[in-house]
Amino acid sequence: MKLAVAGVGNNVSALVQGIGYYRRSGADGPLPGVTHPLLGGLRVTDIEVVAAFDLADNKTGRPLSEALFAAPNNYPELDAPPPAEDPEVVPGIADPEDEARIDQVAKILREQEAEVLLYSLPTGLPEVARAYGRAALAAGVAVVNCTPDPMAGLPELRAEAEAKGVPLVGDDLQSHFGSSIVHGSLLALLEERGLTLSGSYQVNMGGNADFENLRTHGEGKQASKHRALRQKVRRTDAVTVIPSAGFVSHLGDRKVAHMSVEARGWADMPVRLDVTLQVQDSSNAAGVIIDLVRIAAVARRRGEGGFPVAATPLLKSPTLVEDPLLQGRHAREALAELSAEKDG
Numbered sequence: 001m002k003l004a005v006a007g008v009g010n011n012v013s014a015l016v017q018g019i020g021y022y023r024r025s026g027a028d029g030p031l032p033g034v035t036h037p038l039l040g041g042l043r044v045t046d047i048e049v050v051a052a053f054d055l056a057d058n059k060t061g062r063p064l065s066e067a068l069f070a071a072p073n074n075y076p077e078l079d080a081p082p083p084a085e086d087p088e089v090v091p092g093i094a095d096p097e098d099e100a101r102i103d104q105v106a107k108i109l110r111e112q113e114a115e116v117l118l119y120s121l122p123t124g125l126p127e128v129a130r131a132y133g134r135a136a137l138a139a140g141v142a143v144v145n146c147t148p149d150p151m152a153g154l155p156e157l158r159a160e161a162e163a164k165g166v167p168l169v170g171d172d173l174q175s176h177f178g179s180s181i182v183h184g185s186l187l188a189l190l191e192e193r194g195l196t197l198s199g200s201y202q203v204n205m206g207g208n209a210d211f212e213n214l215r216t217h218g219e220g221k222q223a224s225k226h227r228a229l230r231q232k233v234r235r236t237d238a239v240t241v242i243p244s245a246g247f248v249s250h251l252g253d254r255k256v257a258h259m260s261v262e263a264r265g266w267a268d269m270p271v272r273l274d275v276t277l278q279v280q281d282s283s284n285a286a287g288v289i290i291d292l293v294r295i296a297a298v299a300r301r302r303g304e305g306g307f308p309v310a311a312t313p314l315l316k317s318p319t320l321v322e323d324p325l326l327q328g329r330h331a332r333e334a335l336a337e338l339s340a341e342k343d344g
């Protein structure tokens with residue numbers, strides 16, 4: 001499956017190195033950390049990056065395999081073979097009004113026969129996100145948006161994607177085992193057991209470029225995390241989410257989340273739960289991106305445009321949620337069906 005990437009940051013480093021890691025294990029080797037070995041018949045190792053866009057001077061003009069390690073990227077270097085296809089990183093869209101550049105990106109996507117564009121830029125660039133979305137749709141290439149900047153949430157892009165039969169997957173991925181998932185599950189458990197939530201908070205910190213950026217653009221992320229929690233529990237008014245309490249450089253690409261949940265049980269007696277989660281932030285993203293890009297590719301090969309419902313459980317702000325709880329059940333079934341399909 002031919003993938004193009006916009007933004008050669010930590011997420012893409014984790015994704016590309018991880019694919020190499022699993023290739024080294026061989027077809028029958030173990031796949032630790034892979035939720036769906038097959039999706040629509042596609043394996044993790046069936047993915048090749050055929051085009052890569054960035055703007056940083058220390059990344060453009062270099063092969064992808066080198067740019068993955070250029071500062072400020074700080075995902076660990078895995079002992080994995082380099083990608084078989086190793087495209088040069090080329091300048092992407094800097095100015096969302098630059099129509100010539102948008103056409104140029106669309107041309108590269110067509111020439112490289114990309115099937116899916118992974119949008120993985122810093123959060124807080126909604127106009128740039130829209131411009132990449134337009135370029136991909138012009139080229140007939142599916143898009144996966146792993147940021148909270150709206151793309152699938154834009155009615156105009158969604159209408160175009162549906163009309164052209166191009167999948168548009170977004171917005172914002174739900175990390176593999178991230179703080180929203182863990183926090184949401186704890187709150188859902190409380191609800192299921194009939195305890196009354198008094199209040200709950202979640203504070204995240206980390207030392208990668210994404211955390212540095214969230215210091216100034218945390219609001220979109222915060223709203224997106226709240227939407228993610230609403231997929232699991234109805235009452236989020238008593239929940240506080242602080243997506244980035246600060247940049248802690250020695251953590252590198254690790255993320256630490258502290259969660260504290262307070263509730264009342266029988267006879268109004270207090271219950272309190274404190275949890276600390278520590279994860280490799282970008283592995284946590286790549287473990288889900290690998291599923292989203294395969295869902296997008298399979299939908300495109302089948303001519304199914306617009307939002308693929310199977311992507312819902314993997315996103316923080318999926319575009320199709322009228323009744324989030326009901327939608328979740330249908331979507332999980334769609335994902336399970338794709339995962340049960342055999343390799344062609």
Ligand code: NAD
Nearest residue numbers: 007008009010011054092093120121122123147209210285
């Ligand atoms: P990052 O900051 O490491 O990488 C972003 C890359 O985009 C950098 O290489 C930067 O030079 C490049 N870039 C900036 N402007 C560009 C442009 N106009 N065109 C092309 N490239 C451009 O970020 P990351 O950790 O890889 O995360 C990417 C996105 O995914 C962020 O928005 C983040 O919030 C989101 N996300 C991350 C996680 C996670 O667990 N790490 C989870 C969900 C979502």
